[in-house]
Amino acid sequence: MKIRVEALKHLSHFSENFLSQYAKNRNFDFGKNKRDNTSCLSKYITHRVIDELEVIQSAHSKYPYTTVEKFIQEVCWRTYWKGWLELRPNVWKSYRDDLLKLQDEKKNTSYLNAIHGATSVECFNDWVNELKETGYLHNHARMWFASIWIFTLKLPWQLGADFFLKHLLDGDAASNTLSWRWVAGLQTKGKHYLATSWNINKFSAKKYDNLKLNEKANSLFESNNFTPIPLHFDKTENDNSLFLAHNLDSSYLLKHTKKMFSHYALFDFNKVLENESYSKKVIDFKAQINFEILEQIKNDFQSNLILDNADGLFKIVEEKNIKSIIMPYLACGYENDFINELREKIRIFYLARDYDQFCFPFSTKGFFAFKDQIHKILTKFL
Numbered sequence: 001m002k003i004r005v006e007a008l009k010h011l012s013h014f015s016e017n018f019l020s021q022y023a024k025n026r027n028f029d030f031g032k033n034k035r036d037n038t039s040c041l042s043k044y045i046t047h048r049v050i051d052e053l054e055v056i057q058s059a060h061s062k063y064p065y066t067t068v069e070k071f072i073q074e075v076c077w078r079t080y081w082k083g084w085l086e087l088r089p090n091v092w093k094s095y096r097d098d099l100l101k102l103q104d105e106k107k108n109t110s111y112l113n114a115i116h117g118a119t120s121v122e123c124f125n126d127w128v129n130e131l132k133e134t135g136y137l138h139n140h141a142r143m144w145f146a147s148i149w150i151f152t153l154k155l156p157w158q159l160g161a162d163f164f165l166k167h168l169l170d171g172d173a174a175s176n177t178l179s180w181r182w183v184a185g186l187q188t189k190g191k192h193y194l195a196t197s198w199n200i201n202k203f204s205a206k207k208y209d210n211l212k213l214n215e216k217a218n219s220l221f222e223s224n225n226f227t228p229i230p231l232h233f234d235k236t237e238n239d240n241s242l243f244l245a246h247n248l249d250s251s252y253l254l255k256h257t258k259k260m261f262s263h264y265a266l267f268d269f270n271k272v273l274e275n276e277s278y279s280k281k282v283i284d285f286k287a288q289i290n291f292e293i294l295e296q297i298k299n300d301f302q303s304n305l306i307l308d309n310a311d312g313l314f315k316i317v318e319e320k321n322i323k324s325i326i327m328p329y330l331a332c333g334y335e336n337d338f339i340n341e342l343r344e345k346i347r348i349f350y351l352a353r354d355y356d357q358f359c360f361p362f363s364t365k366g367f368f369a370f371k372d373q374i375h376k377i378l379t380k381f382l
């Protein structure tokens with residue numbers, strides 16, 4: 001896969017030249033033309049063009065642990081968020097329900113000004129434009145953006161999370177929803193993140209005079225308590241099965257090249273995401289990955305079958321007398337919601353990676369408790 005070669009090159013260039021200084025420099029947003037103090041690997045990792053373990057392994061093999069500890073912890077934040085949401089899928093459901101209720105708010109001038117970068121907060125407008133242009137924002141800018149959206153512009157956090165998810169090339173239901181909740185003070189109850197003019201001017205390359213931010217706001221509050229539900233991972237059945245590859249685990253088949261299933265196809269979720277108004281930039285990026293997965297299925301399994309809707313899938317199931325569908329694990333998100341509806345009509349099994357099965361159950365509490373397990377994770381997988 002060309003995109004995987006690109007990602008691996010990027011990882012190696014970052015590791016050799018910038019990783020050793022990551023802990024010291026990572027909080028600075030030097031602007032869109034100087035993005036080498038963090039890895040910028042997130043768009044690849046979200047789609048598992050390269051996976052978390054490969055990234056951790058690469059860092060671990062090049063430097064003493066203390067040099068790369070911070071970087072490995074950041075990669076583990078992703079795993080932690082994913083596990084946390086898998087254990088509490090109702091948080092995603094409640095977010096989607098809220099979005100439905102908030103549709104009318106999207107007509108309000110304050111919301112429209114925000115998404116068009118036409119507010120009175122100059123830095124915020126810059127980030128809106130950067131996000132639309134590049135599909136990326138630095139982590140610190142994401143925190144400032146979310147804080148200003150919630151506490152200065154006083155817009156519903158769910159609409160901000162929605163705007164991010166649909167414009168970020170690395171858009172990930174867990175990292176995104178839970179980071180927005182964290183900024184709002186819902187994730188760690190009562191502990192919100194307040195962007196300050198001082199902090200923005202210290203860490204951002206561009207300096208902003210006269211930023212008028214609400215630096216004294218109270219945390220948001222919700223009455224729901226989301227308790228963890230034990231995780232269950234499917235055991236697959238291979239009887240005349242159809243394997244559906246998808247771009248949220250793009251490298252799955254690279255690691256499973258032996259023919260295990262009777263039929264192979266690509267499931268293209270872009271129609272599902274277009275219905276949810278994902279940006280063209282994100283859709284195009286996903287289309288590029290899909291194209292390469294399809295090439296691989298053609299080469300390795302002599303199939304050029306693409307499916308992108310329920311009717312097409314049911315037609316193939318009938319024609320080929322498919323008994324079960326197998327796909328790489330889909331975590332909470334629009335793609336999983338779509339497949340879950342079909343699961344009522346046909347047997348669909350998710351294949352979870354060993355890494356996810358091992359790590360997700362550690363997300364029962366806060367990140368500090370998860371962090372204590374990192375040595376166990378490294379011992380098991382490195």
Ligand SMILES: Cc1cc2nc3c(=O)[nH]c(=O)nc-3n(C[C@H](O)[C@H](O)[C@H](O)COP(=O)(O)OP(=O)(O)OC[C@H]3O[C@@H](n4cnc5c(N)ncnc54)[C@H](O)[C@@H]3O)c2cc1C
Pocket residue numbers: 026038039040041042043045046074075076077078079081137138139140142143146164165168170171172173175176177179180183
């Ligand atoms: C409001 C908000 C929304 C966010 N939405 C997303 C999202 O949709 N998708 C996404 O991948 N990340 C999201 N993040 C987390 C983080 O901002 C990005 O992962 C990071 O900026 C990506 O840049 P990088 O690859 O250079 O990261 P690096 O600093 O180089 O980190 C290496 C890798 O670790 C992971 N990582 C780093 N920081 C975090 C973090 N705080 N949480 C989870 N994973 C992390 C990413 O996979 C990243 O590629 C969000 C953060 C905030 C505050």
